[in-house]
Structures are given as structure tokens and as C-alpha cells.
Amino acid sequence: MEVTITNQESKTVVVLNGRIDTTTVEKFQQDVSPLMEGENPDIDIDCTALSYTSSQGLRTFLMLQKSVMKRGGKMVMRNMNPQVKEVFDITGFSNIITIV
């Protein structure tokens, strides 16, 4: 699982690559921890290469969403594959996270 974070002017672009599962979730949480800091964050997460997430990944995305809302920011996840999107739909996460 690779996480690439790039700051582009006021926007933070995050590219996810690989699987978030029991083996990778700990490193994933560490890798996204910089996103939990700063005021008015504007985070854009590219999920094109995110091939899988378990509930442990969902927990991290929920924590991130809550943190972003508290800091008056916004977060968008884009280009999920249909299977990953289904996991977000089934669990209602599509209603609490902006997915485009």
C-alpha cells in the first residue's frame, strides 16, 4: 500500500495505490496522519489504484472525515473502482464522505 501526498497551492492531493487490509492498515494510518493536521484542509483523494479496503480502512477514512469537518475543511474521494465503491455504499459511507 502506497500513499503519495502532494501539496498543490491550497489543495492537498493524495494518491492511494494498493490494498488496505489487516497487513497494511497500520502503515496506511501512519502515512495519512499528516492529513489530520492543519486548518481548513482541502483534501482530494485519488482512489484509481486503490484495489481493496476492509472495515479497517473504512475506520481510517471515517476518522479522517471527522477530523477534516472539525477543522472546517473539505475532503473528496474520486475514481473508486466499483467493488470499493460498493463497500462505501453498503456501509452508508457514501452518505458521509463526498465521492465523485
Add this chain to the structure above:
Amino acid sequence: MKKRFNPIRDKSSEIIEYLMSSPEIPDDEVLQFKLRLSIEEAVENVVRYAYDGGIGWLEADIHFDQDSLLLTIELRDAGTPFNPLQREDPDVNQSAEDRDIGGLGIFLCKKMMDSIEYRYENGNNVLTMRKKV
């Protein structure tokens, strides 16, 4: 195909890969995603919670029935008696603020598989998940 893992502490990924590498797993990306997710959530449940400290065993069994086309995955452990299906499903309509992080794993198993059953048998927790493949 059946194997007993003992002890199971830190062995989630080994158990998941054992089941996912079985010849019974269909060669279909979408089905594999659903099966992997269900297996991971169910195995994690046992590894994390069945035994205090993870010292104990888990038996993983996978079986495909040609007539019914049903793939059956059964997990057995001798940990604390616990029926994960009794847990209330998470409220998927809650807002982010109200949403808590528990209960998602077994809920995903229920949604991804065709059926999921729990029984307590001879001192063992037995979780049986089935899907037509």
C-alpha cells in the same frame, strides 16, 4: 481443505491467504473481492477477540459443492462463546459525527455472502459463511 492454526496471534494474513489460495476460490475478480473481504472480517474477529491475548487456535475450512454451486467457508475456535450475528447492524444513515466505528466487519460479511450462520458446538464457536459462485 482444512487447516488448524495455533497460536493465531498475528496470523490473520496467513489464515486469509490460506483460504484465498484454495483451488475452490473461483477465478473471478468481483467474487474474489467479496470473498476476501468476508474472510478477512471473520478471521480478524476471531484473532482479535476470541482469545484473551491471541493464544488459541482457529480451524479454517473451505469447501465447494458441485451440485449446489455453494462455496462454504467455516471458521472454528475454542475461545469465549460469542455470537457475532447477535450484534445490531450499524445504522448506515447516521451522519459522520454520530457514526461510531464498531460493528462494520460482520455487517460487511452479511452483505457480501449469501448466508452466514453461527453455532456453539462442543465448546467451539463455529461461523459458517456460504456463497453461490
